[in-house]
Amino acid sequence: MKKNILLLIDLQNDFIPGGALAVPQGDEVITIANSLMKNSKSFFAEIIATQDWHPQNHKSFAVNHTGKDVGEFIQLNGIEQILWPTHCVQNTLGAQLVSSLNSHNINRIFHKGQNPEVDSYSGFFDNDHKTSTGLGEYLRSISATDIYILGLATDYCVKFSALDCAKLNFTTHLILDGCRGINLKENDIENSILEMQKQKINICQSSDIL
Ligand code: VGL
Numbered sequence: 001m002k003k004n005i006l007l008l009i010d011l012q013n014d015f016i017p018g019g020a021l022a023v024p025q026g027d028e029v030i031t032i033a034n035s036l037m038k039n040s041k042s043f044f045a046e047i048i049a050t051q052d053w054h055p056q057n058h059k060s061f062a063v064n065h066t067g068k069d070v071g072e073f074i075q076l077n078g079i080e081q082i083l084w085p086t087h088c089v090q091n092t093l094g095a096q097l098v099s100s101l102n103s104h105n106i107n108r109i110f111h112k113g114q115n116p117e118v119d120s121y122s123g124f125f126d127n128d129h130k131t132s133t134g135l136g137e138y139l140r141s142i143s144a145t146d147i148y149i150l151g152l153a154t155d156y157c158v159k160f161s162a163l164d165c166a167k168l169n170f171t172t173h174l175i176l177d178g179c180r181g182i183n184l185k186e187n188d189i190e191n192s193i194l195e196m197q198k199q200k201i202n203i204c205q206s207s208d209i210l
């Protein structure tokens with residue numbers, strides 16, 4: 001039997017306009033998340049959210065490397081790491097879910113990026129794939145079959161969450177109009193979508209569900 005899950009990626013203040021790592025038009029996806037939660041209650045068995053949840057000393061932050069600027073690359077424990085502005089620090093306003101998101105509909109939240117030594121774009125694993133957030137195990141434990149993903153940012157946390165989700169053998173759907181990307185380099189968003197399609201991720205629109 002099918003068991004559909006709605007997975008909301010990083011709908012946090014720091015990723016919407018005005019935030020520390022604002023994704024262009026990131027706020028536009030909140031309406032879509034709200035209407036899916038309100039109008040597709042019988043379609044989704046559960047609604048799960050992720051939160052980027054960094055300690056202040058996280059090594060993905062440029063300020064934690066003397067002489068380095070945002071956007072520069074470093075080697076972080078053997079993995080290439082782009083340096084970000086300080087964002088989503090645990091228990092700060094920037095890390096909170098966007099206040100206009102109807103978060104009372106969310107059944108469970110998984111945190112990621114808590115280890116200062118490794119970044120975690122995926123909601124399932126750290127970037128070194130050594131530590132799980134527990135999300136995959138949880139989805140398995142409730143016998144979820146189909147995971148519908150939306151959120152921020154298409155070319156980082158959404159992409160890596162969707163790729164891990166498909167790798168874990170869940171049928172994975174990307175709700176495209178419910179995502180916005182950073183597009184640091186031209187075509188990053190477009191290439192991310194192509195990469196996801198190549199891994200058998202189904203690209204859909206919220207109107208296919210609503
Ligand atoms: C994200 C960069 C750094 C994201 C999180 O949510 O896409 N991007 N941390």
Ligand code: ZN
Nearest residue numbers: 052087088113
């Ligand atoms: Zn982050």
